[in-house]
Every structure is written in structure tokens, then in C-alpha cells.
Amino acid sequence: MAAFVMPSLGSDMDAGTLVEWLKRPGDEIHRGDIVAVVETQKGAIEIESFQEGILTGYLTDLGRKVPVGTPLAVIREESEDEPDDAALLKGAAPAAEQQAPTAPVSAKPVTLDVEPRITATPEADGARLKISPAARRLAQASAVDPATLTGTGPQGSIVLADVMARLEQKPAPEAKQAVREGGEQLSGMRAAIAAAMARSKREIPHYYLSQTIELTNAEAFVAKVNADRPPENRLLLGALFLKAVALACRKFPEFNGHFEDGVYHPAEAVHAGMAINIREGGLVAPAIHHAETLDLDTLMDRMRDLVARVRAGRFRATELSDPTITVSSLGDRGVEALYGVIYPPQVAIVGFGTPVSRPWEQAGDIKLKRVVTLTLAADHRVSDGHSGARFLNAIEKHLQMPEKL
Amino acid sequence: MTREEIEAVLRAEMHQIAPDIDIEEIDRQEDLRDEFDIDSMDFQNLVAALSKRLGIPMPEADYGEMGSFDAMLDYLTAHAG
Numbered sequence: 001m002a003a004f005v006m007p008s009l010g011s012d013m014d015a016g017t018l019v020e021w022l023k024r025p026g027d028e029i030h031r032g033d034i035v036a037v038v039e040t041q042k043g044a045i046e047i048e049s050f051q052e053g054i055l056t057g058y059l060t061d062l063g064r065k066v067p068v069g070t071p072l073a074v075i076r077e078e079s080e081d082e083p084d085d086a087a088l089l090k091g092a093a094p095a096a097e098q099q100a101p102t103a104p105v106s107a108k109p110v111t112l113d114v115e116p117r118i119t120a121t122p123e124a125d126g127a128r129l130k131i132s133p134a135a136r137r138l139a140q141a142s143a144v145d146p147a148t149l150t151g152t153g154p155q156g157s158i159v160l161a162d163v164m165a166r167l168e169q170k171p172a173p174e175a176k177q178a179v180r181e182g183g184e185q186l187s188g189m190r191a192a193i194a195a196a197m198a199r200s201k202r203e204i205p206h207y208y209l210s211q212t213i214e215l216t217n218a219e220a221f222v223a224k225v226n227a228d229r230p231p232e233n234r235l236l237l238g239a240l241f242l243k244a245v246a247l248a249c250r251k252f253p254e255f256n257g258h259f260e261d262g263v264y265h266p267a268e269a270v271h272a273g274m275a276i277n278i279r280e281g282g283l284v285a286p287a288i289h290h291a292e293t294l295d296l297d298t299l300m301d302r303m304r305d306l307v308a309r310v311r312a313g314r315f316r317a318t319e320l321s322d323p324t325i326t327v328s329s330l331g332d333r334g335v336e337a338l339y340g341v342i343y344p345p346q347v348a349i350v351g352f353g354t355p356v357s358r359p360w361e362q363a364g365d366i367k368l369k370r371v372v373t374l375t376l377a378a379d380h381r382v383s384d385g386h387s388g389a390r391f392l393n394a395i396e397k398h399l400q401m402p403e404k405l
Numbered sequence: 406m407t408r409e410e411i412e413a414v415l416r417a418e419m420h421q422i423a424p425d426i427d428i429e430e431i432d433r434q435e436d437l438r439d440e441f442d443i444d445s446m447d448f449q450n451l452v453a454a455l456s457k458r459l460g461i462p463m464p465e466a467d468y469g470e471m472g473s474f475d476a477m478l479d480y481l482t483a484h485a486g
Contacts, residue, residue: 223465223466226464226465227464227465227466230453230456230462231449231452231453231456231463232449232453234449234465236445236446236449237445238445238446277444279423279425279442280425303446304446304450307446308450331444331445331446332438332444332445332448333436333438333439333444
């Protein structure tokens with residue numbers, strides 16, 4: 001027996017409104033099935049199941065706004081006998097904690113020798129706070145300081161229910177995040193970006209590097225591949241950029257993972273967040289899963305599919321919550337360089353400016369060449385400029401051999 | 406197809422991709438991507454849609470001839486007309 005819960009929607013969103021059920025009681029549920037749709041500040045998001053079994057009942061009504069971690073429905077494993085919803089409801093919070101989806105990160109976290117918090121809390125004094133992973137996640141997402149909570153779990157540990165109880169006392173997130181600016185309230189999307197970016201700038205000591213790289217090989221490769229293809233199968237330079245970053249992440253795990261509570265967890269796979277501009281304003285950076293394993297055509301298809309779904313305002317919860325690094329590419333109509341703000345709990349964002357023609361020295365001659373400015377903003381708690389420079393050089397190297405991408 | 410018919414197709418496809426832009430308000434000689442605020446992916450989708458509807462290949466090597474709304478219309482008329 002397990003609860004199907006409202007999953008983490010990224011560090012900048014703490015609640016969503018249940019708007020649609022795609023499975024009914026009695027339906028068989030497979031891992032990855034889309035069970036429900038929730039409306040959030042970033043649009044409609046499809047919620048997938050992480051369990052197998054039979055959906056035996058709903059726990060949350062349509063139209064209700066619920067915080068991350070809230071049980072939405074009961075899924076009974078097929079091997080289990082009688083459904084016992086009452087028992088599940090009673091123990092809903094612990095069940096939810098076990099099932100809260102997390103990004104696949106390496107089993108052995110790397111502990112870093114840094115102060116976990118800037119403000120003095122019992123946690124920073126050395127006595128480690130007892131708090132369940134799901135409770136910590138929700139507390140972090142909703143800006144609740146766990147040190148101010150009273151734990152009701154085993155040995156006084158803080159569990160999900162404690163954080164939820166606190167959230168119920170608080171005003172709605174919109175009210176909390178709405179900021180007056182020139183007399184206008186920030187939109188949901190803008191408020192979500194504001195919350196995540198303010199947290200990033202408050203907590204993450206960014207450092208920045210940049211490198212101008214030649215694009216002759218990459219552009220010639222794209223032109224050659226596209227020459228005899230119909231438009232819908234053509235490659236964009238952006239796919240090469242994304243793949244080059246994903247491949248470089250394999251050798252430089254300090255740029256691909258999550259930093260949470262003073263601990264860096266390098267990720268095993270590269271779930272590359274692709275920054276996508278939204279026409280009505282704002283942007284999102286949902287993940288392309290296992291980008292390092294996809295060939296360029298598959299990657300391009302995934303990018304097309306993701307952009308189409310973002311434009312239609314519908315993407316999946318896992319895509320929002322688990323990018324391990326972000327890649328932001330300005331494309332044809334931008335400026336030469338962009339220095340990104342890291343999306344917490346990630347530790348790096350790679351930027352590609354708009355490709356331009358510039359004078360370029362080659363074997364003593366100056367020629368006009370196509371170049372792009374590659375940038376890195378990375379978390380100094382996890383890496384330093386030396387490895388950052390090597391990481392950018394690795395990306396450049398991959399882009400010089402596009403046929404191997 | 407007449408130039409008018411092709412313009413109707415182009416308008417419809419532009420509206421699909423950039424529904425918030427009023428075609429009467431744009432500068433038809435200026436950069437198409439700037440005027441409609443579309444990125445490389447949008448442009449590729451636009452070309453794919455036009456290519457299908459009008460039955461012309463629209464190779465990437467010709468993208469330079471599709472720089473503005475009017476240039477695109479000239480190109481489509483020359484190849485599909």
C-alpha cells in the first residue's frame with residue numbers, strides 16, 4: 001500500500017492545484033503512468049506514478065490546492081490483499097515520505113566542509129536536526145526554517161506532517177510571494193522565478209568563467225547533416241551544445257548534481273535542464289533526462305517535444321524537479337554572452353551566447369570566423385575556477401568534434 | 406497558388422507560432438524573427454509547417470532568403486506559385 005503524493009515541483013514551487021484525474025479507482029497503474037494533472041505557477045504539470053499497483057481511491061478532491069508531499073491517492077500493490085485505506089490515511093505522512101520522488105543521485109553523498117547555514121540555528125551549532133528527507137525538502141521549498149519546528153516523529157524527529165501543519169498556519173504562497181512593484185502584483189511565474197533566484201543569490205557563492213570558442217566545425221557539421229533532410233528532422237546547433245555539456249559532465253561530476261543542507265550529491269545521470277523562454281513572460285528549465293546517453297537526433301526530438309509541451313503549457317513534474325545542471329542557449333537573436341544564475345539545488349549553469357563572426361587568429365593569420373561565447377556560473381562550495389576552466393575546455397573539445405557527439 | 410493565397414497561409418502559420426503578435430503591426434521588411442519574437446526552434450517549426458502545406462522543400466541553405474515577412478512571401482511565391 002502506498003500513497004500517490006504531490007511530488008516536488010522544483011525548489012521554487014511548494015503547492016499545486018489538482019485539476020484532473022487521468023486514472024480512476026480500479027485502474028491498473030504502471031511506473032511512469034500519468035495519474036493526475038496539477039495546475040501550478042508554471043502551468044499544468046502532469047504527475048507520474050513511481051509505483052505499480054491498483055488505484056484504490058482518491059484522497060484529495062479536484063480543485064483543491066495542496067502542498068508538495070500531500071497524499072493524493074492510494075495505490076495498492078497487486079500482491080497485497082485487502083485494501084486498508086483507513087490505516088493508510090492514518091499513516092499517510094510517513095508513507096508519503098517514502099514515496100516522495102527524488103532525483104537519482106549517487107548513493108554516497110560527498111560531505112563538504114562548509115557551514116550548512118549562514119544564520120545561527122541549532123543545526124549550525126553542530127547538533128544535527130532530526131528531520132526526514134521529505135520534510136526537509138518541503139521545508140526548503142516553502143521557506144520554513146526546520147529549526148523552528150517541533151518534531152512529532154520518532155525520537156522527536158521532524159516529519160512531513162509537522163511542516164504541513166506549519167504551512168497551514170501560514171498565508172497562501174501567492175500572498176507570501178506577491179511583491180508590489182510599480183503598483184502591479186507579480187504574476188505567479190514571475191513570483192516563482194523571484195523566489196528561486198533570490199534564494200540562489202542569497203545562498204550560492206557563484207563564480208563565473210567565460211571562453212570564446214570557434215564554431216566552424218560545428219556549423220559545417222549541422223549544415224551537412226541538414227542539407228538533405230526535411231525541416232522537421234533538421235538539427236539545431238543548440239542540440240550540439242546540450243550534448244557537449246552533458247558529455248563533459250561525465251568527467252566533471254562537481255558540476256552535475258544537487259547541493260542540499262551542506263552536502264553535495266553528485267548525480268549519476270545527466271538530466272540537463274533546458275532553459276526555455278515563455279512567450280507570455282518568464283522561463284522554465286525542465287530536464288531532458290539522461291542527455292549524455294542520447295544521440296543527436298534523439299536529443300533534438302526530445303528538445304522539440306519539450307519546447308512544444310512548454311509552449312502548450314503542459315509538462316511533467318519530474319522534468320521540473322530533477323534537472324542536475326542547466327544549459328541556457330540564447331540562439332540566433334541575443335547578445336554575445338550570458339552569465340546565468342544557478343537554479344538551486346543545482347550547482348552550475350552553462351550559457352551559450354549568440355554565435356557571431358569575429359576576427360580570429362590561426363597560425364599567424366587573422367581570419368573571420370564564427371565563434372560563440374561559452375560561460376559557466378558555478379557553486380564555489382562545490383568546485384573552483386580551476387576545475388571550472390577544465391570543464392569549459394572539455395565542452396569546447398567536444399564541440400570541435402561534432403561527428404562524435 | 407496566388408500570392409494572396411500564399412500570404413494567407415503564411416499569416417495563419419505565423420499566428421500559430423506567435424499568437425500574441427498582430428501581423429498588421431509588424432514591419433514586413435524587418436527581421437522576421439525579431440518582429441515575431443521567435444527563436445531558432447520556432448523558426449524551424451514554421452519552416453516545417455510551410456514546407457508541408459505548400460509542398461516545397463525549403464532547404465536550410467535558403468534560410469537567408471527568408472529573412473523578413475515580405476522576403477519569406479517572395480520566396481514562397483517563387484517556389485510554390
